[in-house]
Every structure is written in structure tokens, then in C-alpha cells.
Amino acid sequence: MPTHPYYRRCRTAAAVAAVIVTAAALVADASATGTRVYTAPLDDTGRATVYWTVGYAAQTVKFETHFADAGPFDWLAVGFSDRGNHTGADFCLVWRDWKGVTSMLDTWTDDAGRISVDERQDCDDFDMARIHGRGIALTFTRKFDTCDDERDYLIQDGTTHLIWMVGSGPLYAVDGLLVSQARVKGMQRVQLLKPERLEVDLPDRISKINVLADKVHVPAEETTYWCHVMKIPMDLSSKHHIVRFESVIEEKSKGVVHHMEVFHCEAGTNVAIPLYRGPCFSEKRPYKTQVCKKVMAAWAMGAEPFVYPKEAGLPIGGPDFNGYVMLEVHYNNPGLRKGMIDSSGVRLYITPEVREYDAGVIELGLEYTDKMAIPPKQPDFTLTGYCIAECTAVSIPPSGIEIFGSQLHTHLTGTKIYTKHVRDGQELPELNRDNHYSTHFQEIRLLHRSVRVLPGDALMTTCHYNTENRPNITLGGFSITDEMCVNYVYYYPKIELEVCKSSISEQNLKSYFKFLNEWERQRTSPDSAVSANYNGAEWTPMRSQVLHRVYESSTLSMQCNRSTGDRFPGDWENRPSTKVLYALPPPARHCRTLSQPPPPPPSSV
Template sequence: MENSTHTIIEFTRELHTCDINDKSITDSTVRVIWAYHHEDVEEAGPKYHDSNRGTKSLRLLNPEKANVLSVDLPSFDLVNQDVPIPNKDTTYWCQMFKIPVFQEKHHVIKVEPVIQRGHESLVHHILLYQCSNNFNDSVLDSGHECYHPNMPDAFLTCETVIFAWAIGGEGFSYPPHVGLSLGTPFDPHYVLLEVHYDNPTYEEGLIDNSGLRLFHTMDTRDYDAGVIEAGLWVSLFHTIPPGMPEFRTEGHCTLECLEEALEAEKPSGIHVFAVLLHAHLAGRGIRLRHFRKGEEMKLLAYDDDFDFNFQEFQYLKEERTILPGDNLITECRYNTKDRAEMTWGGLSTRSEMCLSYLLYYPRINLTRCASIPDIMEQLQFIGVKEIYRPVT
């Protein structure tokens, strides 16, 4: 169709064409190339597009960004106020906020990123953590660099991720039967907003006002949502050698860990409805594998063409149940062919991570389920024969 401002073209293609020159379309990220000319066509056919062209990463098979919500919902913002961005490649900035006081239970049913115009490539990801409720408003100051020796002690109580957004992602709407609970004694009163700023060109004088907007309703849903961070604990023990066209690491959410959390509260299991897969620049593919009683089940989520600059929650086509006795493995594939030095696990964009964030219901008392490689085995593998003092 065409109107005074837009031309819309619809086309179809088989997902798998059996033609060696065609890429199969899967649940993974697809790089789409686009080009157009301002005028549609002349007598000889379409006009050459000239410089109106580009690429975009898309997940073509992401089930419809479910239930597009009406915009007249009440909302509140958790956004930074004039944060000065240092001229270094990676900064994690943390700011505590108080959630508005609700007299009764509410559900957040949609979360949108609020990114300062022009800072779309600077703001790499945003995590929202629930903090201890035993504070007063004196903890609410202008924010600090996260994971820093001078960071306030209050930040150490903020361990439970309640929402995650990453670059390239858009707003997220919860399914119609689930919401993020606010207003009860067990819900967050104070939250920590962690923003990862990526400034590889060391630009100076940047001031940022980005964060999240939360839309909420008193018309509560059937279930409260939770987030589990699974995968490899972020640390220097995560090592990736240089010069590798392909190298895999894996993080385990073990049977014992899940069993302990589920048996106590939810022996009938929890239901996963969306997953965010997360690695850094060397990441090429991530798979979230699911095992039950030693048998591997269908992949929970995967992206075999991971794009660091396009990370968003994948809605699962069908919700997946996780039961006591299950375990999960987050498996990451890296390429370090162009690197001459070791790549270590860490917070910097040029370090690495291997994580998956599972959005699920009903909420249980489990926030992280991760493993760490055995450092002694690694040292033996590279030929260390004897260690004179403990490795810390």
C-alpha cells in the first residue's frame, strides 16, 4: 500500500529454500540489508537507491511482540539525572531509586527504555535490581560507579534482577496472565538501576539522562513474574584463548541449585515465557540447553548468529516448564581470531560474559543460578605443576 508518506511492500519466502545461496531463516538473529530510492519507479523500472541503504539485525521469527498495550496506562520513570560519562571505554553507573508507594498491589505490565536522543550507541544495557527494604530515603543520592571500592554499602543488598534491557531491544510487554508485582511487603521498595555505558572512542564531556519507564495497572494478573540469571559467573576464571576461530564455554545451573529453590516453594515447577541471551564482542552464538533426568530436551532458546548490538528478550513460542530435577546449561561460542591477548570474563565490553536471563512465573526465591570454572583444573591444563600459595 502507499499513502502520502509511506510505501509498504510485503513479500514472502520459504524459510528453508534448499538453495545453497539462500540463508535459512531460523529463530536466530538475521542481518537484513535494505536500500531504497526516494521515488518508487520510472518507466525503465525501479530507480537506483544511491546512498539510502543500510543493515539492521532483526529476529524475523520472534513471535509477535505480544499484546501491544494501549498508551494511556499510568507510568513512572527510573532515569539518571545528568550523569557525567567518563572518557573510558566501559562505565557501569548505579543509582538507587524509591518505587512510588502504592496502597495496594499493582502489576507492571510493560517496560520501555528511555534513551537520551543521540546516546543510542552509548547506553549498552540496563539492569534493574531489587534492594533490601530496610532503608530510608537517605540512600537516594546522585549515584556512583558500580563495583567500585567507594560504592555505598546499600548497593551490596541489590542482588535480585527484576528486569533487563540491552542495546537494540525495544519495549517489553508481559504476557496477559503475568506482571511484575509492586505494592506488597515482599515487593521492591528500593531498586538499583545499573547502566552500562560503552564509550570506545573515549569521547569527553558526555552527560546522560537515560533509564527505564514502567507502565502499571491495578487490574492485576494471575501470576507474579521473576527473573533468573543463569550461566557463567562473571569473573577472571572465565578464560578464552586468543586466535581461536571457535571456542566454547558453558555455565551450569545445576540440578542441586534448581532443586533446592523449587522443592521449597514450587514442586510443580516454574514456567519460562521469555529469555535474554547475553555475551560481549567475541560472542558468535549462545544456546540455553535444558535437561530433565539426564535427557536433553528441546533448546529453551538459542541465537546462532549473535549480534552484540542487538539484544532483546525472545518471547518463547510456547512456555517451558522447569521442574525439580532439571538442569540448564548456557553454552557460548566465541571467535577471537583477531585477538593476540587472552580474553577474560569481566564487565568491560572487551571482556566476556556468558549469561541467560529467564523471565518466568510464579516468582520463587532464586535470583542467580550460575557456575564457575575450576581454576586448579585450568592451571593444570596449561602446565602449572605446583602452586606455592592459594589462588584467590
């Protein structure tokens, strides 16, 4: 048998048998120590599931993956990749050779899907157990940062694309195995590094309101967005607080219900909203339902219940409150399963016992406008929206506001989002970041630490986009094929500021279109509509780079708006963008030096 520098195999079949009859222990161990266990389905049938715990002190994640059907010589791999691809990925792979020896190896795949054993082995504490007859439970530990920059995935805050494969054996060796030889494989998005949080007691008087889909016949299509409008079935003529929300997922729908949002319908008290139930992007959806767009709750697969701080709750109700809400469910059905009927949704915990502070939501990022655009064929194009110091100076009280939650948002081409916090030119710790963002995995996330924002602070939200598969320019706007760049931040105490976003100033944009026409003979004009100008230009790589520089150097048109839609007093046109004078150093890493001994060999059973 070929050997590997860090390869170690089990010497006796008895050792394998001993592990096979041992019960999988992650859940039991966590319960004994009080550690929180998280879980998510790995496929849409419920036959593959992942459990994990996070050790912040040791900077490790312990995984336990259950596969319902695995033969005695099957090989199984669980790992990570930047966008959910099985190529260019990092795997912990368990295999049993032709002699019956079972081992776990740290492996990686190249762009062609060829599996190789990593020279450094970082899949630790391997254990395995037979469960439920033909089922297998695999347990292993992985450091957040293995310091193997060339081959290993860096586990970070935000979204992680978990990938997995099962293939048939026995194998003579792992090196040279191909991803295409896997019998079955899949991908799931999760937030691995969830914040540690204290439990908050619920008020004595609490109403649990279910906002549920109603017997939806889930189409046999990979992606469906289903909308369901309803009126909240309780008296909300006086102000209440939402203090918690959570998912209500039918057992048979786990793995298919991917994420959900509840939107409030912002209309007059007595305005009736059509009780539409159907595809969200259907032409048959009534126009009146377009007012249902203010996020009240958002859940994504693997998310825990969202619990507000004990000091605050999201206000709902009052004499001017419209009681209609809309549930949006994203069904992810890659297996094209037929005959599924689903009534999943979100449960809101509403109390009349109003807490000390009303929580509020502020929109940061880019204005919803076609003034900002992304040229086609761009692998990584960035746009930044600003909440400038002048706006927070006139809208935030001297004591500041406390931000405790965040929902990042783009449409289909967004790949990364982060919000920087700047005070007097000094960059402070970031407000939120997701380096592997996907529009198909959106949730309101509690921050690891609350962030106090003071008057005069600035917040810069940057979005990265990939338009390599788009032949035409992508404009900013409301359509799913348009783009956005938003961070909805949840905070207390509630203030008048609701929108703090920017776009390029009209003056600078008109000057740019005039330049394109006069110097580069493009079909643009300062007198034409913005969308016509963008679509009238030929977007070469060089012209796309120049547009990016124009965005970065231009002055801003600011939305510094109250909840009424009115701007705070002041001149908000042609404002200078925020400059970071003193950047934060990169996060510290704890990597061994070359003089230190190599890591131990991989675990075997």
C-alpha cells in the first residue's frame, strides 16, 4: 500500500469493531458540559445531517455528520469550499482500504476534481460509529485557522458552504480519486460560528403567532420563492413588542425549506392587502402586495431562534398599525421531488409588556437606484455605500445607539459584504462581514458583540459582485435581476433615523456620461436617462475599471432619512465620502514557525 508522510493505519480489525459499536457522542458530550449543539440537514431528503459545537477558547469546531445509508467499504468526505463547489475544495475524508483498515485523511481537490492527500493533516479527533443499521456517524475536530493557506479552508464568521460526498469502495488509495466517482454528493450553507449568547426569559404575557404557508404544493423545481399574505390574528391597537422569533418547519420539509422572511405591509391602518398566495415573482401577484417589504423576521437553515436583548423589543401595533404581513419562503428542491405539501413558516413571540427600549432598524449601504451599476463579465466588482459622519451627527443622540443584529442583503450576483465602522478617521472593529455571502442564505444574525455607534461615526458598507455570466450591465434597483447593497442593522434605543445610504452624485455621473460620449464615442448623453446611458456604453475591461474609479472618487448623494421618508435638514448632495486614515491591522493568527515540529499524524480507527 502506498504510504503518506502523516498516514497511520489501524493494526487490528478488533479496533475497528470497537469503534463501530460505540455510540456517537457529540450530542451527549455537549449536553453534559452545557455546550450548545447546532444542526442542519445536509440534503433535501433528511438522510444526511450535520451537528456541530463551537469551542471559541480553543478556536475549533467539532463536527458529527450522520449518513443514513453507507456500506462497509464506502468512503465519505465532509468539507468546505468558497462557493459550494466540490472542486477546489478542502475535505476530511474517511475511507476503508481493501484490508479493512479505516482512516480519516485531510484531502483537497483541484479544479478538475482530483482528490489529493494534504501534506499537512488537520482533521483531528476522528471517531466513527454505526447508527441505525446501515447508518454511519463521523466525528472530527477542525481548527478555525489551520495556517495551511495553500490547501485548507479558513473557517470565518458569516456563511460557510459545507460540502459532502459518498462513494463506493474498497479503495487501494485515496490519491487520484475523482469527485465524479462519488455516488452521491451535496452542499449546504450554514453559519458555523454562531455567537455565544445568554438566555433571555420571556415575559409572563406572551402570544405566539404563527405566520405559516398554507398547504403549498411545492413545485418540482430547484428554486421556488413562495409568498403568503395574512392578517395577524390578534388585537394590536396598542403598542406591543416582538421579543423572539423562530422557524416552524414541518418534519417532512426539513432540507427543502431553505430560508424565510416575514415582511410588514406598510400601508394605512384600514387598507386591506390582498391575501395573495403564490409565487413571489409571478405576474399574477397583486400590485398592492408590493408594500409588504419591511423586514420583521428572517430565518435561514441552521439558524437558532432570534432573541432580542432583555432591554429591547421590536415595536409592533398601535393606532396607526396595519395588521397585514407577508411570509416569503425559499424552497430549495435540487432533487426535483414531487408531491410535497408544506405549511412551514415563522413563529413570532409578541407581548404587551413593552420593554425599556424600542428596537429599530436602520438601512445602511447603497440607495435603491440605477445610478449605481455593475458592468458585465466582472469576476469581482465592488460598490460601497456610505452612512457619513454628518448624518449620524444630526440623527444619533450623544449617548449613541447599541447595534446587536444585522442582516446583509444583495440580489443574485452578490458574493461578499462587510460594514466598516470609522470614528475620526480611525477604523474600529467591523460591524459585520460575510466573505462567502449568498442571496439564497439570508437571516438576521446576532452580532458576537454589540457595537455602540456615536454621533459623528461613519459606517461604510461594501458589496462584491460577480457578473461573469451576465452579457449586459446590471443596474441597481428592486427587481431580483437588479442589484442591491444593504445592511439592515438592528439596534436600540429607536431613533428617527431609518435610512443612511448613498449613491454617486448626479453631477459626477452626468459628467462621466458626457466624457464617454465626447471622448470615447459611446451612445451616452448627460440629457439621457441613467439606464439608457449605462446600456448605451460598451463595457470593455478598461472602461469597467474606469467606472469603478469614478465611483470611488466621486462625491455622494446622501439619503439621511427619517422613518417618514423626509431627509434630516441639511445639504445632502455632493457630500465627500468617508476616508479611513488609520486602518485596523489584519486579525492576529497563531501559526507555528518552521522550527516547530510538524503536526501529528491523522487519527485512524
